[in-house]
Amino acid sequence: MAFKTVRNLIIAGGIAAASLTGIAIAAGGSGPADGYKMIHKHWHWSGVTGSYDVAAMQRGYNVYAQVCRSCHNLDHLAFRHLGDKGGPFYDEYYKNPNDNPLVKNIAAEYEVIDVNPEDGSEVSRPGIPADYFPPIYRNNAEAAYVNNGAVPPDLSVMVKARNNGADYMYNLLLAYSHPQPEGITLSTGQYYNPVMEGSKIAMPPQLQPQEGVFEYQSDTEGQNPPEATIEQMAADVTEFLAWSADPKLAVRKEAGLMSMVYLLILSVLLWLSYKRIWRRLKPSEG
Amino acid sequence: MAETGLIHHDDIVDDGKRDFIFLAAGAAGALGAASIVWPLLAQMGKAADTLALGSIDIDVGKIGEGEQLKVLWRGAPVFVRHRTAAEIAEAEDVNIDILPDPATDDSRLVPGPDGNLKPQYLVMVGVCTHFGCVPVGEAGDYDGWYCPCHGSHYDTSGRIRKGPAPRNLVVPPYAYTSDTVIKVG
Amino acid sequence: MSGHSTYEPKWAAARWMDQRLPIVRMGADFIMMPTPRNLNYWWTFGGILLLCLVIQIVTGVILGMHYVAHVDHAFDSVQRIRRDVPYGWLMQSTHAVGASMFFLAVYMHMFRGLYYGSYKAPREVLWIIGCLIYLVMMATAFLGYTLPWGQMSFWGATVITGFFGAVPVVGESLQQWLLGGYAVDNATLNRFYSLHYLLPFIIAALSGLHVWALHVTGSSNPIGVSNKVKTDTLPFHPYFTVKDMFAVAVFLMIFAFFLFYLPDALGHADNYIKADPLKTPPHIVPEWYFLPFYAILRAVPDKLAGILLMIGAIAVLFVLPWLDTSKVRSMRFRPIARWFFFIFVFFCFILGWCGAETPDDEAFLGLSFYRLSQISTLYYFAYFLVILPILGLIEDPKERPASITQSILDYGDKPEPEKVLAPAE
Numbered sequence: 031m032a033f034k035t036v037r038n039l040i041i042a043g044g045i046a047a048a049s050l051t052g053i054a055i056a057a058g059g060s061g062p063a064d065g066y067k068m069i070h071k072h073w074h075w076s077g078v079t080g081s082y083d084v085a086a087m088q089r090g091y092n093v094y095a096q097v098c099r100s101c102h103n104l105d106h107l108a109f110r111h112l113g114d115k116g117g118p119f120y121d122e123y124y125k126n127p128n129d130n131p132l133v134k135n136i137a138a139e140y141e142v143i144d145v146n147p148e149d150g151s152e153v154s155r156p157g158i159p160a161d162y163f164p165p166i167y168r169n170n171a172e173a174a175y176v177n178n179g180a181v182p183p184d185l186s187v188m189v190k191a192r193n194n195g196a197d198y199m200y201n202l203l204l205a206y207s208h209p210q211p212e213g214i215t216l217s218t219g220q221y222y223n224p225v226m227e228g229s230k231i232a233m234p235p236q237l238q239p240q241e242g243v244f245e246y247q248s249d250t251e252g253q254n255p256p257e258a259t260i261e262q263m264a265a266d267v268t269e270f271l272a273w274s275a276d277p278k279l280a281v282r283k284e285a286g287l288m289s290m291v292y293l294l295i296l297s298v299l300l301w302l303s304y305k306r307i308w309r310r311l312k313p314s315e316g
Numbered sequence: 317m318a319e320t321g322l323i324h325h326d327d328i329v330d331d332g333k334r335d336f337i338f339l340a341a342g343a344a345g346a347l348g349a350a351s352i353v354w355p356l357l358a359q360m361g362k363a364a365d366t367l368a369l370g371s372i373d374i375d376v377g378k379i380g381e382g383e384q385l386k387v388l389w390r391g392a393p394v395f396v397r398h399r400t401a402a403e404i405a406e407a408e409d410v411n412i413d414i415l416p417d418p419a420t421d422d423s424r425l426v427p428g429p430d431g432n433l434k435p436q437y438l439v440m441v442g443v444c445t446h447f448g449c450v451p452v453g454e455a456g457d458y459d460g461w462y463c464p465c466h467g468s469h470y471d472t473s474g475r476i477r478k479g480p481a482p483r484n485l486v487v488p489p490y491a492y493t494s495d496t497v498i499k500v501g
Numbered sequence: 502m503s504g505h506s507t508y509e510p511k512w513a514a515a516r517w518m519d520q521r522l523p524i525v526r527m528g529a530d531f532i533m534m535p536t537p538r539n540l541n542y543w544w545t546f547g548g549i550l551l552l553c554l555v556i557q558i559v560t561g562v563i564l565g566m567h568y569v570a571h572v573d574h575a576f577d578s579v580q581r582i583r584r585d586v587p588y589g590w591l592m593q594s595t596h597a598v599g600a601s602m603f604f605l606a607v608y609m610h611m612f613r614g615l616y617y618g619s620y621k622a623p624r625e626v627l628w629i630i631g632c633l634i635y636l637v638m639m640a641t642a643f644l645g646y647t648l649p650w651g652q653m654s655f656w657g658a659t660v661i662t663g664f665f666g667a668v669p670v671v672g673e674s675l676q677q678w679l680l681g682g683y684a685v686d687n688a689t690l691n692r693f694y695s696l697h698y699l700l701p702f703i704i705a706a707l708s709g710l711h712v713w714a715l716h717v718t719g720s721s722n723p724i725g726v727s728n729k730v731k732t733d734t735l736p737f738h739p740y741f742t743v744k745d746m747f748a749v750a751v752f753l754m755i756f757a758f759f760l761f762y763l764p765d766a767l768g769h770a771d772n773y774i775k776a777d778p779l780k781t782p783p784h785i786v787p788e789w790y791f792l793p794f795y796a797i798l799r800a801v802p803d804k805l806a807g808i809l810l811m812i813g814a815i816a817v818l819f820v821l822p823w824l825d826t827s828k829v830r831s832m833r834f835r836p837i838a839r840w841f842f843f844i845f846v847f848f849c850f851i852l853g854w855c856g857a858e859t860p861d862d863e864a865f866l867g868l869s870f871y872r873l874s875q876i877s878t879l880y881y882f883a884y885f886l887v888i889l890p891i892l893g894l895i896e897d898p899k900e901r902p903a904s905i906t907q908s909i910l911d912y913g914d915k916p917e918p919e920k921v922l923a924p925a926e
Binding site for chain 1: 322323325328335337338340341344345347348364365367368369370378387
Binding site: 303307 | 577580581583584590591594735739740743744746747750751753754757758760761762764765770771773774775783
């Protein structure tokens with residue numbers, strides 16, 4: 031009967047987990063249009079043990095800084111986050127990311143609006159690790175005015191803000207080349223992209239293999255980077271933004287493993303205790 | 317309905333044996349409970365954004381002699397006082413053995429870029445060491461600071477002289493980044 | 502509470518206290534409650550639910566220390582909790598996943614009650630308090646979902662408060678009174694936060710009444726035959742405390758799996774977009790635990806009728822003890838009714854599926870989700886209003902054991918613990 035109990039529990043747990051997961055999947059949105067086939071990449075961080083690839087995140091940051099940054103901010107990211115454990119520029123030697131020289135250098139490349147404490151006027155100063163990525167536009171109205179009426183969204187949680195966000199972002203960046211079917215009329219400032227809801231997007235294609243415009247530098251480990259193809263850049267920026275949306279992934283999975291092992295042991299011990307206590311009711315031992 | 321064949325709890329003779337399984341289960345449960353308590357308490361600690369906002373720059377050159385600048389640092393006021401020669405003399409001319417919290421005036425200063433102390437600039441956290449009120453400047457029996465909450469008197473070096481406060485006004489960690497600019501924190 | 506007090510203070514201090522405030526005696530008698538010895542694992546969800554409530558209150562109070570209830574800061578403060586507050590990511594995920602786990606357990610608990618007839622005399626009040634708890638839980642979950650101030654928060658709040666707008670004559674004024682404005686805005690967010698903080702303590706109070714009522718009537722059991730002889734029961738402690746603890750540990754494994762490996766699987770991606778009053782997301786869907794009711798709401802083309810139907814779907818639970826005419830509690834002895842019950846559970850899942858999909862889409866064989874939800878809604882109400890009342894009068898139940906003891910002696914291998922007790926081994 032011991033086996034039966036365990037079997038029943040596994041079945042019950044399985045049904046519960048399966049139906050919840052089923053609901054979660056069923057709630058997912060609609061697929062892309064016009065016969066575009068989504069490329070499902072195997073991401074470094076997927077699975078029970080996966081984690082982000084540091085070199086890919088660093089390259090991804092470069093793509094963000096040199097391409098995406100011209101329109102998109104990272105609202106919820108401070109420069110110091112880049113040097114957090116699990117982040118792209120983490121350095122074991124600088125446990126406090128505010129002291130990390132790479133982070134300091136990156137921060138200093140951005141102009142941050144501050145208040146002059148003497149006369150209260152607005153001044154611009156180089157960023158420090160404690161600053162957040164400064165907004166690109168003063169407000170949504172300006173953002174919309176500059177960008178043909180469409181406000182470029184924040185990217186810091188974008189990978190979480192779409193179903194299968196990593197695949198979505200990767201494919202969105204690559205899908206511009208998909209042939210545009212007949213019958214779709216685009217107004218000025220619109221581009222065809224089958225991955226976008228409604229197939230019309232206000233963002234022009236960004237990643238283009240133009241000679242010399244973009245080349246990967248060696249990463250901080252001194253390793254030679256891969257060639258900056260469109261696919262490579264799309265994958266790398268996705269990796270960086272996936273980290274940005276879920277920076278606690280590594281610590282979460284670590285805690286998960288410990289919790290699961292602990293709960294398994296606890297369950298076994300409690301089950302044995304349960305059996306032992308109920309065994310006292312056996313006639314032979316009464 | 318006969319009561320045969322089933323044993324009731326009252327009929328069990330408890331041999332008092334607490335065997336290994338119960339101990340192990342209890343220990344595992346206690347371990348789990350203990351490891352849950354830590355995050356529940358630690359969440360109230362300083363968050364990463366709070367920790368990051370550590371330091372400020374202050375231009376002390378703009379403070380006239382006999383004037384005091386009050387700046388907010390880590391949620392509390394920092395006093396930067398440009399002391400007069402009389403105040404410095406008064407601060408140095410004290411027998412430190414009679415002080416409740418003995419400290420020389422020099423020990424409460426920080427060297428400038430040239431390695432020499434700048435006794436005219438006194439930098440302190442403006443929080444009374446008694447119960448945290450902000451003392452009033454140029455007041456009290458020792459011409460320094462006076463805390464109106466419970467009557468603590470500080471001298472021109474910010475040392476406690478009279479009243480309930482146990483310690484001198486705290487000197488925050490700071491350094492001169494140039495001849496006239498200090499970085500607090 | 503059946504039975505006399507068995508508590509005997511061991512120390513002088515305990516005796517002193519017992520003569521002044523017998524709180525220890527009360528607790529001791531509480532956990533020594535005589536409990537039917539044939540309870541199966543379906544009876545462990547009460548303990549699991551208590552844990553769920555504690556987890557939600559503890560993590561909720563903690564999140565309240567860091568959360569900012571203002572339209573300009575709410576979304577950002579949640580991001581800050583997830584990024585910068587020590588263990589904030591753990592607290593926030595536990596609270597969000599915990600809501601789903603709470604409902605998972607409460608649905609198991611309710612289906613248990615429905616199958617084993619736990620709502621029948623003398624446990625009607627126990628059942629009704631349970632229904633009240635469920636109602637307050639739904640309100641709490643809805644209010645809480647508004648707080649992160651994402652797109653689903655905002656539009657969910659807009660749609661649900663829109664229900665009140667359907668009330669004839671005073672609808673619009675009532676809705677705006679609830680919102681504190683013309684639309685969901687800062688005033689709404691603040692009152693929702695306040696009420697979201699309050700309601701869990703009402704749930705806790707109701708749970709106290711629920712357990713009190715339970716201790717008056719005693720637990721029901723899988724064969725539905727009341728306790729008759731002494732050997733029918735065992736003291737709750739240690740026999741059922743240890744069993745409940747084991748079930749809790751297994752439940753926590755499912756909880757931990759979602760918490761650590763699929764923390765967002767049960768939520769919506771759209772809620773990671775800050776609320777925008779100018780733009781509705783293309784698919785507004787409630788959280789999974791509301792989907793069946795959402796499908797019932799959409800099953801009729803009329804606004805007011807849809808809302809009344811949805812309210813009716815919950816209201817019918819309150820009067821269930823008087824709708825089910827059968828004298829037999831457990832479906833184990835009702836050969837026809839149990840099949841209607843299984844079909845009922847099936848349709849609850851179908852309703853959940855319909856709630857997640859677009860009504861006009863095809864489900865299968867040319868049947869739209871709209872029609873499918875109508876069929877399911879029809880069965881849902883028919884089960885309570887037609888099948889149970891009539892079946893109770895015409896069904897011929899199987900022969901029931903004279904007592905729990907008798908059933909264990911006769912069918913020892915049925916529920917789990919009894920096999921151990923079978924005399925021949």
